[in-house]
Structure formats: C-alpha cells, structure tokens
Amino acid sequence: MRLSVIGLGKLGASSAACFAAKGFEVIGVDINKDFVDAINNGQAPVYEPRLQEFIARSQGRLKATQDYAEAIRNSDVTFLIVPTPSRQDGHFSDKYLQDALKHLAAAFRDAPKKYHLFVITSTVSPGTTGESLIPLIESVSGKKMNRDFGVCFNPEFIALGSVITDLLNPDLLLIGESDKAAGDQLVGIYEKVCENKPYIARMSIISAEITKISLNSYITMKISFANTLANLCEAIPGTHIDDITKALGADRRISPYYLKGGLSFGGPCFPRDNRAFVAFAQKYGIDAKLVKATDEVNRFQIDHLAEKIFGYMAEGPNNVVAVLGLAFKPNTRVIEESPGVKIIEELLKKKDVEIIVYDPLAMENARAHFGDNILYASSMKDCLSNSSLCVITTQAEEFKTIRESDIRHHPTTIIDCWRILDPSRLGRHVKHVSVGTVGR
Ligand SMILES: NC(=O)c1ccc[n+]([C@@H]2O[C@H](COP(=O)([O-])OP(=O)(O)OC[C@H]3O[C@@H](n4cnc5c(N)ncnc54)[C@H](O)[C@@H]3O)[C@@H](O)[C@H]2O)c1
Numbered sequence: 001m002r003l004s005v006i007g008l009g010k011l012g013a014s015s016a017a018c019f020a021a022k023g024f025e026v027i028g029v030d031i032n033k034d035f036v037d038a039i040n041n042g043q044a045p046v047y048e049p050r051l052q053e054f055i056a057r058s059q060g061r062l063k064a065t066q067d068y069a070e071a072i073r074n075s076d077v078t079f080l081i082v083p084t085p086s087r088q089d090g091h092f093s094d095k096y097l098q099d100a101l102k103h104l105a106a107a108f109r110d111a112p113k114k115y116h117l118f119v120i121t122s123t124v125s126p127g128t129t130g131e132s133l134i135p136l137i138e139s140v141s142g143k144k145m146n147r148d149f150g151v152c153f154n155p156e157f158i159a160l161g162s163v164i165t166d167l168l169n170p171d172l173l174l175i176g177e178s179d180k181a182a183g184d185q186l187v188g189i190y191e192k193v194c195e196n197k198p199y200i201a202r203m204s205i206i207s208a209e210i211t212k213i214s215l216n217s218y219i220t221m222k223i224s225f226a227n228t229l230a231n232l233c234e235a236i237p238g239t240h241i242d243d244i245t246k247a248l249g250a251d252r253r254i255s256p257y258y259l260k261g262g263l264s265f266g267g268p269c270f271p272r273d274n275r276a277f278v279a280f281a282q283k284y285g286i287d288a289k290l291v292k293a294t295d296e297v298n299r300f301q302i303d304h305l306a307e308k309i310f311g312y313m314a315e316g317p318n319n320v321v322a323v324l325g326l327a328f329k330p331n332t333r334v335i336e337e338s339p340g341v342k343i344i345e346e347l348l349k350k351k352d353v354e355i356i357v358y359d360p361l362a363m364e365n366a367r368a369h370f371g372d373n374i375l376y377a378s379s380m381k382d383c384l385s386n387s388s389l390c391v392i393t394t395q396a397e398e399f400k401t402i403r404e405s406d407i408r409h410h411p412t413t414i415i416d417c418w419r420i421l422d423p424s425r426l427g428r429h430v431k432h433v434s435v436g437t438v439g440r
Contacts, residue, residue: 150182176208241436
C-alpha cells in the first residue's frame, strides 16, 4: 500500500515521516514549495521533536511534490492534513480541504485506477465530510463512493511537542468510515504504524466528527474544573491543589490527566474546538452551556493571574515583569492563544509596566507577535536577572532548574503557575508563590 499526505505542516509532516519510517512508500504534497524542498532534502519542514530523526529513518521512502496528480497516481490512500481555520461564527472553514480535494478528485477522474481511499485527518465541523467533501469528490471525479472510492474521517489526538510519540502510541484510533472496506484498509495501515495496541473506535463519519471535538471539549472541562479548585485552594489555608487533584485522579472515573490546576489552556486546538462545539450545538438548537462555562473559566484564569501579578507589583519596586514561557506548552514554538502571551497582553494594558521574556523555543514567534513592545532576554538567567518579579507559565524542563545563583535581585518574587520549582533551592531571598496554594 502506498500513501500520500496532503499538507506537510506540524501534523502532516510528522504523520508522513511516521508512515515512511514504518515502511510505507509516502508522497507528500504541500502548496508551500519550501516544505516540499525540505522533505526532498531530508530536512524537517517544521520543528517538532523527533521529526528529523523519523525523516532520516524513512530511508528514501518519503518524497514530496506540488503535483496532486503525481500523488494520486503513486498512492492508494490519501491523507488530507491541511489547515481548517476557525470562521467568525466558530465553525471550522473547510476551504483548504475543498481546494485540495478539487485537485485530487480531478486527478482521480483521469487516473486509471479502480479504487482510492481518501482520509480526512484535519479537524472539521461535524457534518462537513458528508455535506460538502464527499459530494465534491463525486462531482469532480464522476466516480461513486463505496464503489470507486472510500472515505474515512480519522483525526489524530496528538499534542504538539510530542506528535511523533503520540502518533506511534495513541490511546484511541478514531475511524469514521463510509463503509467497512474503507475502515478495514485504514486499520491495516495503523497495525503497521502503531507501537501499541490502541482501542479502535469505528463508527459513521458524522459520529466520528462529533467524537473528535467532544473529546477536546471534555478535556478542557477537566482543566477548567481543576483551575477552579486551584483558585479555591488559594483562598483556604491548609489546602494544596496537588493533594486534591492527585486523589481525584486516582479514581478511574476521573483519571489524573489534564487535572493539575494551574494556568488556562491555549494552543491551536482546544479553544477553537470549544468554539466549534458551541457553534455546532447551536445549529441543532442546543445551548452548549457546559462548554461555554469552560471557556468562561479559562478566560477568568488569565484575569486572575494578572490580578495576582498587579498585587505583587504594588508591593514593591516591581515595574519590570519577567515572563518565562511564551509557547502554549513546553517543547513547541507555537504561541497561538498561549497563556504566556495572554498574560503579557493584559500586563501591557497597564501603564509603566515593562516586560522581559524568555522561552527556550518560541522567541522568534514572540518577536513577530509583540515587536518592540516588550524586551527579549538572551537566556533564562538574563531574563531573571532583569526583574524582581517573575512569572513561570510553562513546565519547560529548563525552568525547573532555576536555583539561587540565577537570582540577582533580593528579594525576588517568583509566581510558579505549575509548581515546578523546588523552593529549597531558591535561597532565602526568593518569595516563591505557588499557584493553587495560599500565596501570601
Ligand atoms: N497541530 C495540532 O496540534 C493538531 C492536532 C490535531 C488536529 N490538527 C488539525 O490538523 C490540521 C492541520 O494542522 P497543522 O497544525 O498540521 O497545520 P499546519 O498549518 O502546521 O500545516 C498545514 C499545511 O497544509 C498546507 N496546505 C494548505 N493548503 C493546502 C493545499 N490545498 N494543498 C496542500 N497543502 C496545503 C500548508 O502549506 C501547511 O504546510 C488542522 O485541521 C488542525 O486542526 C492539528
């Protein structure tokens, strides 16, 4: 079986590299020529841990082109992993999927082949595949679904920063299938790719589309619940958020994941998926109150942290705030909807505040976003030494190493949103504020 992957971005390049490393002949397509050239030169087109290693492991089985017809001719299965940006109304736009499918279906029309499988991996608003994408393939190709071609909706539940590891070891394979033959073919691919034995959920395409955004909405609900508990713990002496969430997480009905209590969620998926859930529910006359409340709590967490920072600023000569952490999580360069960025935007609304920032990977993206409105440190230590008030917004490994010798101002206040620091290594001049515990 030969595969093609349309869209060689953060998820597409990683998927293509995993397929090729596991023995499939893979042809990638992207409208970005630089990405195509990178793949053909054996280079990762985007940053993602282990991606370069997996491209190397593919040993010539991974190629890229800008020619959709070449991809259709040289593959049996096509994965579409192009962007689906949010529209104003909250739904995902399927514009890029349609653009790609028009070309692919035209090439399929002209190709001498009996059958092809189209796999939609991009996140879509429920209903999109059946209402818009399948009719498009049929009308442009003149061929018939479940006779000449099959369709699966098969999203991935990866996290940026661990995409390759997550692709190889998923908890769940979600497959919405146009018929059994289409689903069987896709399962056959994953049997070669996965290094574990994931639960395989097979269902109708529309059920799978609903499952995809529901899963992310449920996770964000857990995050917002844990954050509400953290806020409560800050108000009640003798409590500790980690004691409470660890106990809650030990119950199998809850599970410990995404139940830490700290900062708000962000990134390119969670906030958008929630908005899409609300818009989708509304289309069917349902008010998704729980999802809306989740987002409300999420927004509140930023205001809550900003208030805390302003409180510490008022306590001393702290008009310079050091922010460690700009990406929405460790091991990624992505700053989209990141708590670090949102906090900085809140702080910038106040007069006479200077902000200096550092992130192990996201400095370039932060510079493109904030320009000259903030200062950029050359290292973590440089960032810390320029301020007596520091906020840590991600659990980056580097930040966990902060120790007394990194601190220049006495006293210095460090607001540790994820409780990653060991206070005993900070010396007596540091006021260590753990979010989720009584702070002052
Ligand atoms: N990144 C994630 O964490 C993640 C997680 C789950 C799902 N997804 C979903 O996967 C999809 C892709 O996300 P991503 O993060 O990889 O996006 P990305 O922006 O990193 O990459 C998308 C790539 O598609 C290319 N592209 C756009 N239109 C094209 C076309 N017509 N033909 C060929 N290539 C085209 C772009 O040039 C780009 O390289 C989205 O629907 C996203 O919601 C992403």
